[in-house]
Amino acid sequence: MNALFSLVSALIAVAALVAVSWFGVGAIGLDSVFGVIIPYIALAIFIIGVVYRIVDWARVPVPFRIPTTCGQGKSLPWIKADNLDCPYNTWGVIGRMFLEVFLFRSLFRNSKAELREGPKAAYASAKWLWLFGILFHYSFLIIVLRHLRFFMEPIPSFVEAITSVDGFFQIMVPTVFISDLLFLGAVTLLFLRRVGLPQVRYISLPADYFALFLILGIGISGVLMRNFFKVDLLGVKSLAISLFTLHPAPPPGIHPIFYVHLFLVSVLIAYFPFSKLMHAGGVFLSPTRNLANVNRSERYVNPWNYPVKVHTYEEYENDYREKMKECGIPVDKE
């Protein structure tokens, strides 16, 4: 697929979503559609979809033990084994999964290959994907946790603590959060990496750009309504609490930019189970990561093996003992 087509089609899709919600609320006044009905449907699709995908994956048998190995496996006692890169027990697997999920260790190993004059192949470490990825994921996590101030009443103290650290520099009024800046910066850099590196651009599909633009749209609309459009927060929280207490009541007069933000979030979570965003659940179900490399020390039975009827040598000899003796073939039992 043409790279430009992928980019432009995804951009048009996200722009259309923004326009639909902006005019849907601003011009037609569909507050309760965008404030109540769509968020509820999106949340239902998200929950059912994610559970379905996980169960669907869990129903697939893993015929072989196929961990990726990146270090010395357990062998002779005097050879030092690397339990994190080539796990030989459950603790190794847990450690490896922990580092993968929380520190994105496999991205840290990312490398780039270049063909130099000669021709010579040159390999070098490429940490940008890891850096932008980890900045993006952790700032997103902090932003989601900060949003709990709208979802919970009374507000839990850990949310207050995170918010106060995040707004530590007290720049501008209302305070600009460090995580907002990191988030927008990281998403932009991930986008620039995707369009800047020819190889990555070549393999990028509309789905890759769509998720990026959608998330960027959520971030931009969020910052816009906090620092530029000035949304009435009392109304926003009373809507959020009314949704979470199952007594939905959208208050009148919330600025349409809020509904753009909410609609983009609704689209994101509804799209989640159908897309590459499911890597959030998929990382836990990767047989290349969640299995220990114990192929030699423990037998792995293919789950779809049916019981094979075997005919042992003992039985064979019992069948043909007399004939074997006649021919002079040695037998185990006389």
Added chain:
Amino acid sequence: MYNAGKIIIGIVIFLALITAPFWYNFGKASTPPKLEIGTQEKQCVESKAFMQSSHMVLLDQWRDEVLRVGKRIYVNSAGKQYNMSLQNTCTKCHSSKTKFCDRCHTYLNVAPNCWDCHIAPKEQEKQAGRSDK
């Protein structure tokens, strides 16, 4: 389903995290705080809608103009003049910090740093101060 035990534990953790706000707010009535304005004036410096969403921007602008430019007079959108002062203009009407400012700020976890320098108006009733505890 393979590894059913581990898969189910994972799904239960996922559901618990996602639905946490529903359980946390379960059975509570959604009542946004009511503010006690406590004034005879009918009209604030700007319109109610503007003040509700953007009072912090106005106050920030006032602070900058007074402290950095030395300008004390604010002309609102209707042409009326006000003295730019939190302690002399705002709190003349909004005389209770705990019943006006704090109710929304607590509800929304906003911690403005106005009172790092300014002195909050004295509460009329002694109980108001105690309600924080």
